[in-house]
Amino acid sequence: MTEIHQELHERRILGTELLWAFGVGVLIAAILSMIVFTALSIGVNPPSNVERLDPKALHLSGEFAEDNLGTSVGSDGRVVVRVIATQFAFLPRCIPVPVGRPVTLRFVAPDVLHGLLISGTNVNTMVVPGYVAQVHTEFTRTGDLLMPCHEYCGLGHSEMWATVQVLPENQFQPDSNGRVSCAQR
Amino acid sequence: MHSVKRLCLAHFWVAFAFFAAACAIGTWQMWVRSPLGASVGTPGQYYMLVTAHGVALAFVLTTFFIMGFGYFVATTALDRQLPGKAWAWGAYWLAVVGVVVAFAPIMNGQASVLYTFYPPLTGSAWFYIGLVLLVVASWIWAVLMMVAMTAWKRENPGRPVPLAMFATVANAVMWLWTTVGVAVQLLFQVIPAALGLVHTIDVGLSRTLFSWTLHAIVYFWLIPAYIAFYTMVPRAAGGRLYSDTMGRLTFILFLVYSLPVGLHHLLMDPEHGNATKFIQVVLTAFVSVPTLLTIFTITASLEIAGRLRGGRGPFGWIATLPWDRPMVLATGLSFVMLGFGGFGGLINMGYGMNAMVHNTSWVTAHFHLIFGGSVVIMYFAICYEIWPRLTGREHPTLSLLRLQLWSWFVGMMVMTLPWHWLGLQGQWRRVANFNYADPIIAGWGPWVIVSLIGGIILLASALLFLRNLAVLHRGAVLAVARPLYAIAVHPPQRVPAVLNSFGLWNVLVLVLMLVAYGLPIAQFLIEPSPSAIVHRMR
Numbered sequence: 001m002t003e004i005h006q007e008l009h010e011r012r013i014l015g016t017e018l019l020w021a022f023g024v025g026v027l028i029a030a031i032l033s034m035i036v037f038t039a040l041s042i043g044v045n046p047p048s049n050v051e052r053l054d055p056k057a058l059h060l061s062g063e064f065a066e067d068n069l070g071t072s073v074g075s076d077g078r079v080v081v082r083v084i085a086t087q088f089a090f091l092p093r094c095i096p097v098p099v100g101r102p103v104t105l106r107f108v109a110p111d112v113l114h115g116l117l118i119s120g121t122n123v124n125t126m127v128v129p130g131y132v133a134q135v136h137t138e139f140t141r142t143g144d145l146l147m148p149c150h151e152y153c154g155l156g157h158s159e160m161w162a163t164v165q166v167l168p169e170n171q172f173q174p175d176s177n178g179r180v181s182c183a184q185r
Numbered sequence: 186m187h188s189v190k191r192l193c194l195a196h197f198w199v200a201f202a203f204f205a206a207a208c209a210i211g212t213w214q215m216w217v218r219s220p221l222g223a224s225v226g227t228p229g230q231y232y233m234l235v236t237a238h239g240v241a242l243a244f245v246l247t248t249f250f251i252m253g254f255g256y257f258v259a260t261t262a263l264d265r266q267l268p269g270k271a272w273a274w275g276a277y278w279l280a281v282v283g284v285v286v287a288f289a290p291i292m293n294g295q296a297s298v299l300y301t302f303y304p305p306l307t308g309s310a311w312f313y314i315g316l317v318l319l320v321v322a323s324w325i326w327a328v329l330m331m332v333a334m335t336a337w338k339r340e341n342p343g344r345p346v347p348l349a350m351f352a353t354v355a356n357a358v359m360w361l362w363t364t365v366g367v368a369v370q371l372l373f374q375v376i377p378a379a380l381g382l383v384h385t386i387d388v389g390l391s392r393t394l395f396s397w398t399l400h401a402i403v404y405f406w407l408i409p410a411y412i413a414f415y416t417m418v419p420r421a422a423g424g425r426l427y428s429d430t431m432g433r434l435t436f437i438l439f440l441v442y443s444l445p446v447g448l449h450h451l452l453m454d455p456e457h458g459n460a461t462k463f464i465q466v467v468l469t470a471f472v473s474v475p476t477l478l479t480i481f482t483i484t485a486s487l488e489i490a491g492r493l494r495g496g497r498g499p500f501g502w503i504a505t506l507p508w509d510r511p512m513v514l515a516t517g518l519s520f521v522m523l524g525f526g527g528f529g530g531l532i533n534m535g536y537g538m539n540a541m542v543h544n545t546s547w548v549t550a551h552f553h554l555i556f557g558g559s560v561v562i563m564y565f566a567i568c569y570e571i572w573p574r575l576t577g578r579e580h581p582t583l584s585l586l587r588l589q590l591w592s593w594f595v596g597m598m599v600m601t602l603p604w605h606w607l608g609l610q611g612q613w614r615r616v617a618n619f620n621y622a623d624p625i626i627a628g629w630g631p632w633v634i635v636s637l638i639g640g641i642i643l644l645a646s647a648l649l650f651l652r653n654l655a656v657l658h659r660g661a662v663l664a665v666a667r668p669l670y671a672i673a674v675h676p677p678q679r680v681p682a683v684l685n686s687f688g689l690w691n692v693l694v695l696v697l698m699l700v701a702y703g704l705p706i707a708q709f710l711i712e713p714s715p716s717a718i719v720h721r722m723r
Contacts, residue, residue: 006675017482028470031470031531035537039459039463044536046459048455049455056717111718113303126453128392128714130456133455146611146623148613150614155228156228157616
């Protein structure tokens with residue numbers, strides 16, 4: 001192979017590599033466009049409200065005092081669920097939610113790192129001491145769902161879970177204070 | 186081979202002793218999580234052994250293997266003595282001491298914080314101190330790699346650094362950057378907390394510092410596999426490396442893009458906003474580039490080999506490749522696992538899609554498949570290639586080597602494909618035992634048992650691997666060692682300085698780290714998280 005041939009051949013190799021790299025670029029652009037599109041059009045974003053709250057004083061007063069935990073319906077009809085994730089339980093242990101309505105879930109941890117998912121849904125967040133973790137969702141089917149702690153939080157981690165009761169509208173009845181309890185079965 | 190044989194073997198045997206023990210522990214864990222072993226073991230034992238499993242594989246196997254392999258490359262690819270060999274032995278013993286110091290509290294049940302040790306849960310301070318010693322030892326190694334390359338360049342002015350060494354130094358440089366995050370977290374937050382010097386901790390800052398290390402560390406583990414792809418596989422297949430330049434670019438891209446992406450591990454965390462998360466998701470998308478370039482270049486290199494061996498047509502060259510050679514077989518199996526694992530990785534990085542799989546068995550499956558599968562199988566292949574050079578003995582037979590590689594592949598697929606499925610069903614991570622009486626969990630039982638079978642196959646394969654290496658310490662003397670490193674189709678005579686050194690790239694890393702981590706870290710300095718009380722597990 002003469003020198004000129006060699007250089008041409010080397011350029012051909014580079015050409016194929018660049019062609020492939022162009023394809024890679026298109027693939028990445030497509031993936032990122034999809035992410036941007038779903039984020040802007042239907043609000044697919046990770047749970048990211050940066051909301052600080054002192055984990056050492058949760059129990060004393062305010063939003064996560066004992067009386068305020070669980071499911072409540074505001075005067076505007078908004079459903080908000082407030083839950084404490086603590087070694088090794090969720091408080092409350094049973095969470096009633098309505099089917100087919102927007103629900104806001106708010107979690108805090110007074111002690112160590114926790115996390116949770118609700119089986120069969122896309123509800124998933126870490127619960128970091130010092131912050132309120134917030135997830136907006138809508139439950140599409142009635143029935144009982146599992147809500148386990150999914151981050152290692154100590155030797156009792158495996159025993160830490162709650163039940164989410166997705167109730168039909170006629171069973172989701174707030175009391176005079178706007179509070180809702182799990183159906184007894 | 187310039188007498189680093191004992192040094193390399195000393196590193197490798199520590200790595201693989203811990204590897205085999207960790208495989209046994211992992212199989213036990215899967216048994217007690219399955220319906221078959223539901224009443225076996227306590228959570229205390231379980232988490233003690235999960236910690237041991239993670240530390241042994243993620244920190245001991247990897248660090249010792251990479252250090253040993255680095256010394257091998259520095260003497261063989263550069264064909265000169267290792268500078269600072271006494272330092273290398275010093276680093277080895279420091280690392281051994283670190284491992285002993287870390288494992289003593291683990292096996293005492295005083296450090297059951299898992300290998301990710303998320304505060305405010307803390308274990309014995311000795312656990313963290315041991316890990317720091319291991320990291321310091323690896324820093325000595327990283328400096329030795331840079332010194333070796335610099336010395337070679339001084340003796341060979343203007344010549345391109347051999348690709349294997351260029352890649353090794355890229356990894357060493359990346360590792361120095363990588364460990365900054367966890368070092369700051371350990372020295373300024375976790376160890377003072379574990380010692381009882383402080384009683385509260387900023388968990389948001391701690392998680393952010395850890396994420397700095399969390400992704401790039403995986404590329405630290407992975408680069409030896411890529412070194413094998415570029416510099417050993419084309420030769421083993423009987424061909425040539427398609428492009429030396431693309432190899433250099435790939436390792437530079439790993440250095441640049443592995444670091445500013447760690448926040449994608451915190452997509453589901455409440456202490457960071459959407460904007461910072463999105464920036465790192467974009468950067469994460471680019472970290473797929475070096476892998477996708479590698480797939481192309483290595484496939485093209487293999488095609489050259491296949492055609493030289495008489496392969497015809499668009500795919501005929503695949504059949505003519507020498508699949509009976511361990512390095513070639515391992516590469517094929519590794520690529521299959523990389524395909525599945527890479528697809529899963531795209532879902533993990535998918536910003537919104539991450540919610541579907543975060544902290545489920547999907548994630549456990551993903552990193553077992555990518556690291557334990559596609560990377561560790563290349564560790565095996567590298568050992569099979571270089572062990573005869575280290576001990577001067579010949580493999581008595583290749584069939585047991587092939588059996589070992591195949592069984593590792595089959596075991597990994599049988600174990601991790603059900604885990605992916607269970608993760609999509611919502612099976613969560615890090616659980617000592619499942620309540621199979623629950624109607625949702627009951628349906629998972631059969632798949633958990635299938636994955637246990639995969640684990641048993643993996644354990645058998647790990648033991649066979651040790652046996653395959655052990656026999657090379659006696660037996661027939663190696664007649665003549667084949668050349669190890671591949672030659673490129675166009676071996677580079679001169680390369681631009683940017684493809685022969687890392688100065689410019691370090692500047693780029695610094696800029697990207699400021700963009701990606703500047704604000705996420707600064708926010709805790711401007712307004713610290715409300716501090717959490719340290720929980721000591723002793």
